[in-house]
Amino acid sequence: MNFSRLIFSAFAGLTALAASAFGQSRTIVVDAGHGGFDRGGVPGQRISEKDKTLDVAQRLKRILQAQGYRVVMTRDSDVFIPLGTRCAIANANRGASFVSIHFNCASRVGANGIETYYYRGDSAGLAASIHRNVVSISPSENRGIRRRGFYVLRRTAIPSVLVECGFLTNPTEGRLALSADYRQRLAEQIARGINRQPAASSKPLTASLKSLSLGNDFVKVPPERTYRKRSSKARSHKSSKSKSSKSKKKKSHKKSSED
Ligand code: ZN
Numbered sequence: 193m194n195f196s197r198l199i200f201s202a203f204a205g206l207t208a209l210a211a212s213a214f215g216q217s218r219t220i221v222v223d224a225g226h227g228g229f230d231r232g233g234v235p236g237q238r239i240s241e242k243d244k245t246l247d248v249a250q251r252l253k254r255i256l257q258a259q260g261y262r263v264v265m266t267r268d269s270d271v272f273i274p275l276g277t278r279c280a281i282a283n284a285n286r287g288a289s290f291v292s293i294h295f296n297c298a299s300r301v302g303a304n305g306i307e308t309y310y311y312r313g314d315s316a317g318l319a320a321s322i323h324r325n326v327v328s329i330s331p332s333e334n335r336g337i338r339r340r341g342f343y344v345l346r347r348t349a350i351p352s353v354l355v356e357c358g359f360l361t362n363p364t365e366g367r368l369a370l371s372a373d374y375r376q377r378l379a380e381q382i383a384r385g386i387n388r389q390p391a392a393s394s395k396p397l398t399a400s401l402k403s404l405s406l407g408n409d410f411v412k413v414p415p416e417r418t419y420r421k422r423s424s425k426a427r428s429h430k431s432s433k434s435k436s437s438k439s440k441k442k443k444s445h446k447k448s449s450e451d
Contacts, residue, residue: 217351219262219288220386221281223344224249225295225354228272233297239360242270244369245293248357251379252293256386264288279347289318290352291382292344295369296359304362305333309354311345319353322385326355328392329377332365355382 225245226232232241246267253263264285266278282290296307308323310316319337327334335356345352357378358365368374384391 217287217289218260219264219285220256221264221266221285221288221290221350222249222252222256223266223278223282223290223292224268225293227267227270230272232294233360234299237297237361239295239366239369241295241297241360244295244357244360244375246270247372248293248375248379248382251376252291252382255379255383259383259387261386275343276347278344282344282348282350282352285350288350289386290344290348290350291318291322291386292352292354293382294354294356296356297361298359299361301361301363304359304365305335306330306358307335307356308337309340309342309345309356310337310352311339311341312352315345315351315353317388318351318386321388322353322355322382324391325381325385325389326357326378329381330358330365331368332358332362 224242226242227246228242230242231237232245233239246269249265250268253265253268256263264281266281267273278292282288296303296305306323306327308319308326310319316337316339323337342354345354358369360366360369
């Protein structure tokens with residue numbers, strides 16, 4: 193171990209120590225949304241949500257571990273994990289915090305922005321801290337912090353937050369999500385939020401994005417035969433209740449998402 197590495201480790205250790213001194217969790221359960229047959233998003237969506245959530249989650253894991261946190265992943269590869277299992281993993285880590293990573297979608301390409309969800313009051317501070325940090329580096333709309341009874345927020349017994357890191361159906365945010373640099377920055381900001389750090393004030397980038405071209409069929413690709421069935425299953429994942437209230441709720445959520 194060289195000197196600079198030693199200094200870095202000492203700093204990272206101090207960060208985690210400071211976090212625990214302020215009553216924050218030293219174990220973070222990182223939940224990459226979707227996975228396996230569940231791609232996430234709307235039917236025909238060009239950018240697969242499950243890959244982007246996993247990538248951000250793995251980046252977040254590395255950042256947090258370097259800071260001295262213990263990190264538990266609900267998934268660390270492209271596999272389907274039922275929501276109940278994700279919650280069970282969270283609840284097996286008392287004293288931890290749970291951070292679920294998603295990207296948004298809408299049938300309207302114009303819909304854009306960052307939104308962060310929590311359910312119980314014990315999660316509101318963490319949601320606010322993550323939200324203000326992620327919003328600070330996003331060139332798009334601040335859609336706010338919202339209280340919603342998503343399954344992984346209601347059934348987890350530890351502070352739990354779900355962050356929607358932008359709309360993959362929006363050309364600007366989709367391009368951002370395709371950039372490894374931007375996904376790294378998302379992970380860094382989520383980590384800053386977990387550390388309760390103040391938000392950086394800059395609103396940079398977009399210049400480098402012009403080099404990325406996705407063509408015109410950003411939202412829709414030709415439908416696949418088995419696709420619709422899988423996707424309707426996938427879309428039901430975040431919410432919770434009985435089938436009918438589930439679809440009703442999802443519909444109203446989607447509607448509000450597109451506003
Ligand atoms: Zn999702």
